Structure formats: structure tokens, C-alpha cells
Amino acid sequence: MTIGFDFGTANCSVSHMINGTVESIPLHGDNRYIPSTICAPTRESVSEYLFHFMNISPATDVGEQLLSNAISANRTEGIHLEREDLSFGEDALAAYLEDPEYTYYIKSPKSFLGTMGLREAQLVFFEDIVCAMMSNVKSCVEAFLERPITEAVIGRPINFHRLGGEASNQQAENILQRAAARAGFKAIEFQFEPVAAGLDYESTLTEEKNVLVVDIGGGTTDCSLIKMGPQYLNRLEREETLLAHSGKMVGGNDIDIAIAFKRFMPEFGKGTNKRSGNQVPTSIFWDPIAINDVQAQREFYSQKNLRFLDELRREAVNPEKLDRLISVHRKTLGHSIVREAETSKIRLSSRVSHTATIDLLSEKLQVELQQDEIEEAIASPLRNIKALVKEAVDQAGIEPDVVYVTGGSAHSPIIRAAIQSVLPNTPFVSGDYFGSVSAGLARWASLCFE
Numbered sequence: 001m002t003i004g005f006d007f008g009t010a011n012c013s014v015s016h017m018i019n020g021t022v023e024s025i026p027l028h029g030d031n032r033y034i035p036s037t038i039c040a041p042t043r044e045s046v047s048e049y050l051f052h053f054m055n056i057s058p059a060t061d062v063g064e065q066l067l068s069n070a071i072s073a074n075r076t077e078g079i080h081l082e083r084e085d086l087s088f089g090e091d092a093l094a095a096y097l098e099d100p101e102y103t104y105y106i107k108s109p110k111s112f113l114g115t116m117g118l119r120e121a122q123l124v125f126f127e128d129i130v131c132a133m134m135s136n137v138k139s140c141v142e143a144f145l146e147r148p149i150t151e152a153v154i155g156r157p158i159n160f161h162r163l164g165g166e167a168s169n170q171q172a173e174n175i176l177q178r179a180a181a182r183a184g185f186k187a188i189e190f191q192f193e194p195v196a197a198g199l200d201y202e203s204t205l206t207e208e209k210n211v212l213v214v215d216i217g218g219g220t221t222d223c224s225l226i227k228m229g230p231q232y233l234n235r236l237e238r239e240e241t242l243l244a245h246s247g248k249m250v251g252g253n254d255i256d257i258a259i260a261f262k263r264f265m266p267e268f269g270k271g272t273n274k275r276s277g278n279q280v281p282t283s284i285f286w287d288p289i290a291i292n293d294v295q296a297q298r299e300f301y302s303q304k305n306l307r308f309l310d311e312l313r314r315e316a317v318n319p320e321k322l323d324r325l326i327s328v329h330r331k332t333l334g335h336s337i338v339r340e341a342e343t344s345k346i347r348l349s350s351r352v353s354h355t356a357t358i359d360l361l362s363e364k365l366q367v368e369l370q371q372d373e374i375e376e377a378i379a380s381p382l383r384n385i386k387a388l389v390k391e392a393v394d395q396a397g398i399e400p401d402v403v404y405v406t407g408g409s410a411h412s413p414i415i416r417a418a419i420q421s422v423l424p425n426t427p428f429v430s431g432d433y434f435g436s437v438s439a440g441l442a443r444w445a446s447l448c449f450e
Contacts, residue, residue, distance in 0.1 A: 002151040002449045003141060004196070004441025007134065007176065009108045009292075010218025010252055010408055011035055013435055014141050015442035022200070022439045027140045028089055033434055034140075036108050036218070038133055039092035041085055042077065043104045044070035047128045049086045054135050056182050063124050088136045093339075100361075101331040108253060109133070111219045111292035113172035114161030118294070123175065130179035138183055150186040153445040155193040155437050157220040158247025189448050192245065193217070194224035195238075196440030197406045201431055202228040203443065210243070212400035212426075214389060214419055215437065216407040219292060221385050222247035223392035225400055236447045244396035250384040252342070252409035253292050259369075260289045260341035262377035264358060267365055268328065269312075269321035280312055280322075288325070288334040289341075301329060327360050348374050349412050375414055382418045389422045403428045406436045 003025070006013045011033040014025045027034040040046050047063075047070040050056045058064045074081070087095050096105035109129045118126075141149055160172035173190060180188050194213040201211065208229030215222045227241040261270075265285040273279050287293075287300035299305060306329050313322035328334060340358050347354040348371045358365040393399060403426050409415055410433055420428060432439065 001145065001147050001149045002442075002445045003149055003153075004438050004443070004445050005134075005137070005152045005154045005180075006193070006196075006438035006441060007110065007130075007137075007154055008036055008217055008437070009110045009220065011434060012133070012137050013438040014137060015435070015438040016145075017442050017446040022442050024435055024438065025141050025144055027137060028091075034089035034137065035093065036110065036133065037089060037092040037096075037106065038109070038129060039087045039095040039103050039105045041079055041081070041103065042074060043125075044073045045079065045081055045085060045104065046070075046132060047125065048074060049081055050128050050132050050135075052081065053083050053086070054132065056131060056135060058124075059178060059182055060124065062120050063128075066121055066124050066128070086132065088133060097336060097359075100333055100336060103332075105332075105335055107335055108219055108292060110160075110172075111249070111253065112294050113175045114159075114164055114168035114249075115294050116161070116164040116168055116171070122294075123171070127175050127179050127182075130175060131182045134179055134183040134185075138185070148184075150184075151445065151449045152180065152185045152187075153189045153191055153196075153441045153448055154180060155196050155441050156190050157193055157217070157249075158222045158224075158245050159220070159249065162249045187449060189445070191441060191444050192222065192224060193220075193437045194222040194245070194247075195226065195242065196438075196444060197431075197436040198224060198226045198228060198404065199440035199443050200436045201404045201429075201440075202226075202233055204431075205229050208232075209401040210396075210398060212389070212392060212403045212423075214403060214405050214407075214410070216251055216385065216405070216409040216415060218252040218408060220247055220249050220251050221388050221407075223388050225392050225396040225398075234447065243398070244392045246388045246391040246395065248384055248388055249292075250381050250388075251407070253338075254381045255378045255409065255412075255415075256338050256342040256345060257289050257291070258378045258381055259345055259374060260337050261286060263344075263369055263373060264337055264341065264356070264367055265289070267321065267358075267367060268325040269316060269318060272316055272318045272321055274312075274315040275317055276315070280316060284309070284312070284325070288328050289338050291335055291338050297334070300334070301332065305329070324360060324363070324365070327362065331361055333360060344369050345374065345412065349414070378414070382415065385415065386418055386422050389419055393423070399423070400426055402426065405430045406433055408434055 290296035
């Protein structure tokens, strides 16, 4: 049985072809999407759970050592895992929000996979996380279809990470490949996410067009300019139709982080001064909310940084604001701050103002937001997105006949307006913002594995 698997930064979705028609498969109740999140009692619990409850063994000696260390660490802490201790999607978020101080929570692990300079043990750990998430999705699909799934086309962005180039892309794809194989997929292919979304749009065309696909996801923005139309439909060889690609690690997560940094972090001390007159370093307010940056998260939540924050608090003109930042460290609240920024972004897509409420457990902090302030806060991500659109058009050497916009973040009227400013005279269309990639992957899978 064959599926198209969109292992997304924000959400995962799965589709398959049945009698020539794409069918999206529910992954949690009736919901066709499951947020790309995982929650466990401890960091070490992921590897142990994978082995004991998902029956997935380590694939390397480093993996064996990681598992052994995980079991030992959990036993030392008196932790004995139960089947219900690992959760995914909305259940994972609920578990984290209920007790952020004593849970291990990851959102969007796909953002980490291309990070260069990681130790092999770290890469294997990320593979375990992805494998657990893929295995969970695979089990949901098999339960719904009542048959085993062995073949999958998995989507991937044009570029996984800001740095590292093709070496970064290869590292990330290798992690996905190994994780999928350990999860039980026997045959695995990859396809660019904007190309997949384009394949789904192509099925609706009645004439040939040059289409610029702009896929604005949670972690990346990807553009592909593609020749499309009835004569190309259902062709496995498409190289001559792929005119240009551009992509960068800038997406919904970056927009949420930018909102949190600009509008929320002043309440935690950003912009305040020391009693000496010097300003408190800005970077310490970026690291806790940079949830897609492994190094930033590691540095912020280190004990060394906690000592540094305590020292800053003693020197600060507004120590009560630094107290909040210390609370973020002690209670691991970075994800909840970014989630409130995401909620604010969504609310302000349809209204001019919104009151954000940041739950610090000991305090509920309210921040008033205006729509024009959001536009100012996300100016930098918007510039990057516009540059990617222009890069794809320049690379192809032709202007598109139509722009097909997809991806969860493409809902935002601010983002759509930014893209349209680059191509003001080109028609814009959109389809299923969240499902077009998995639908296109299912179409491609039906050709790859027919």
C-alpha cells in the first residue's frame, strides 16, 4: 500500500490514491492533520519508549549506547515508562501546557535536522524523535485503512537549513530516510514539497501554464516554477518542466518568533538597562523563543546561563522583568510564549487588535497587539519571502502565468500581500492550504510505485 506523507514542520498529513482520486486520511479522530509535536516525561524517555512500546530497535552502535544511557538515566530518576507516557500532536501540547516544568516537549523537529556540527549521538537522537512520530502516523493510517503501509513518498523542502548547503540537505534527508525505514516503510522516495503541491494543482488545469508554486510552511518557504498542464499529467519524467527552485528556512515559526521577540520580550526585560547605564544584551531574549534553533535552546536552558540571568537581574533597572525571564528558564516556557504569538498572528489576520495572554504559571501577562504592529514585527521574514519569489522568477528567466500559493502560513493576508507586491500583475490562486502537499505526494507515489 502506497501513501504520500507530508512530514511537515508544523503539521503532518497523509493521502493516498483510490480509484484515481486523492483521499486524505484522518490521523487523530476526524482530523486530517496532526501537529508535529511530541511530549515525554524526560528527554531520555523518547529512545526508551521507541524500543519498549513501539518495538523499534536501534540501528547502530551509537543508537544502542543512546538507548542504554536513556534507560540508565530514567532508572536513576525513578522513572518507569508506561504506554501512555509519550504523546503526539494536540495531546502532546496539552501535556506540555499542563506541566511545562516537568515534561520534555519538542515542536517542529524537522527544523533541527539540517543543523551542522552536531555530534553523532545528537543526530541519532533526532532520528529517534522522527522515527517515533512517523511510527505513530503510520499506525494511525494502518488502523484507518486496515492494511499495512509499506511504500511512501515523503516531502522535503528545497533547503532544510539556513547554513550548510547541500551537506545540510543530505544530512536531513538521511535522517528522514533512516527514521522512515525503522518505522517500517520498505520503499521510500522523496519529492520537493512545492513540486508536490504543484502536481495537485496541475490536476485541475485544462491548458498548459507556467506556474509559480509558493509554499509557505511552518519552517520553510519554497518556490518552484513549473511547466504544467494536461500533457504533463501522470508523467514520471518531469525534469524538463522544472524551471526553477528557491527555498529558505523562513516560515510560520519565524513569523511567530519575530512577533514574540518584538512585542512580548520587552515584558521580560528586552530594551531595559543595567544600573550602570548599559543595555541588557539583546541575544538573551532571542534564545528562549528560538524554538527552531538547537544551539540557541541549548544555550538558554543551560545552568551557566541561569547563573548569568541571576547576575543580570541583580544589575537590572527593572529586575521584576528579568524575574520573568528566569521563570521562563526554570519552567521551560519558551514554547508556550511562541504559541501565544502564533495565536495572536491568527487572531490578527481577521481583526485589527488582540489581547495576548502569556501564562507564566505564577502570573498571567497580558499584551495588547495591533495589526499594524504585527506587520512591523515580521518585516524581516517578509523580506526573505519576497526575495525567494523574485529569485525563482529570475532563475527561470520568465514570468509565471499564475502563482499558486499554499501552506498554512499562506492564510495570512499580510503574507499574501507581500508576495503579490513582487508580481502585482500575475493572477493568484490557492487550493487546500494544508493538504495540497500530501495530495501531490500521493499522486507522485502512485506513479513511483505503480
